[in-house]
Amino acid sequence: MAYRTRVVERHDGTIDGSVAVAIDDPRQGHRMGVALPVEHDRWIVTLGSFHGDPAPTDPASFEDAARTLPAPELAAVLACGDAQGTVQRYRMPTSRRRHVERAGRVAPGFVVLGDAVCSVNPVYGQGMTSAALQALALGECVGRFGPASDRLPATFYRRAARVVDVPWRIAAGGDFADPRTSGAKPVGTDLTNRFLERVFRACHSSPAVARQTQRVQNLLDPPSSLLRPDRLLRILLADRRARAAERRSAVGALSRGPALAPPESVDRHAAELHRRMVLR
Numbered sequence: 001m002a003y004r005t006r007v008v009e010r011h012d013g014t015i016d017g018s019v020a021v022a023i024d025d026p027r028q029g030h031r032m033g034v035a036l037p038v039e040h041d042r043w044i045v046t047l048g049s050f051h052g053d054p055a056p057t058d059p060a061s062f063e064d065a066a067r068t069l070p071a072p073e074l075a076a077v078l079a080c081g082d083a084q085g086t087v088q089r090y091r092m093p094t095s096r097r098r099h100v101e102r103a104g105r106v107a108p109g110f111v112v113l114g115d116a117v118c119s120v121n122p123v124y125g126q127g128m129t130s131a132a133l134q135a136l137a138l139g140e141c142v143g144r145f146g147p148a149s150d151r152l153p154a155t156f157y158r159r160a161a162r163v164v165d166v167p168w169r170i171a172a173g174g175d176f177a178d179p180r181t182s183g184a185k186p187v188g189t190d191l192t193n194r195f196l197e198r199v200f201r202a203c204h205s206s207p208a209v210a211r212q213t214q215r216v217q218n219l220l221d222p223p224s225s226l227l228r229p230d231r232l233l234r235i236l237l238a239d240r241r242a243r244a245a246e247r248r249s250a251v252g253a254l255s256r257g258p259a260l261a262p263p264e265s266v267d268r269h270a271a272e273l274h275r276r277m278v279l280r
């Protein structure tokens, strides 16, 4: 996973709302983008790429790359605000989980937590919440057993494992939606991803589904909350509506004739993505 990030001035009315997110479909492309409002009226705009091909760091090409995302808002944010500083780079090689709960005897008075137990693709935005939930669990274990107890590490690690199970399943499992992802695939990942594909499509047209999905992604509610019968029905109906809309727009695009050529400065992959988006 590679990030390229730039800060720009924020002007009222550039885009509606306080958070803009545009995420590519990992099965069809491998770029995503996010713009978040930060202090002193600025946006922090990040373009991410999976499995190589990071966005360029020269400002013009960075903006070109933003224009290849499936939604225009990020490019609009970049076009409207004066850039501050250079484009910053960040790279994360892999998600990693250490099954500390399976360790045999561990020394009392010493535990690890947070990213040391489980670090996942930051694009899912769950690492801090996971670390905080582990810290809460640790506090309860310390309160119950005392900080130097023999029983503390094993009990805490069992609780930490339950905490990280959810982000690990969502993040590491979600990354397997891209066929280039390698590694030990958690059991049931393909089934979960097929369901999540429907959920994410449903989010496009149902604010209620989008809200609940956010709650699950932010670890406020368990994934099973999406399976409540009324929510499941809403997901399936919204997914059906979204698919029908996609089919209609594909037919419309074909009947309008050949797709427009992408801008010349856009790279080869982005050109391919652009072509697919126009045809979708």
Ligand SMILES: Cc1cc2nc3c(=O)[nH]c(=O)nc-3n(C[C@H](O)[C@H](O)[C@H](O)COP(=O)(O)OP(=O)(O)OC[C@H]3O[C@@H](n4cnc5c(N)ncnc54)[C@H](O)[C@@H]3O)c2cc1C
Pocket (backbone or CB within 6 Å): 003, 090, 113, 114, 115, 116, 119, 122, 123, 124, 125, 126, 127, 128, 129, 130, 131
């Ligand atoms: C680019 C990026 C974006 C992210 N976005 C989000 C997000 O939106 N939401 C979210 O929830 N999570 C996000 N995360 C994940 C989140 O930052 C981590 O999961 C979280 O910070 C983990 O907390 P931690 O305390 O385990 O580790 P860290 O926050 O990494 O803290 C470890 C600390 O130990 C220090 N340290 C390291 N080695 C030594 C040493 N030898 N001696 C002394 N000190 C040392 C480090 O300097 C650091 O301060 C993101 C991560 C990255 C990289």
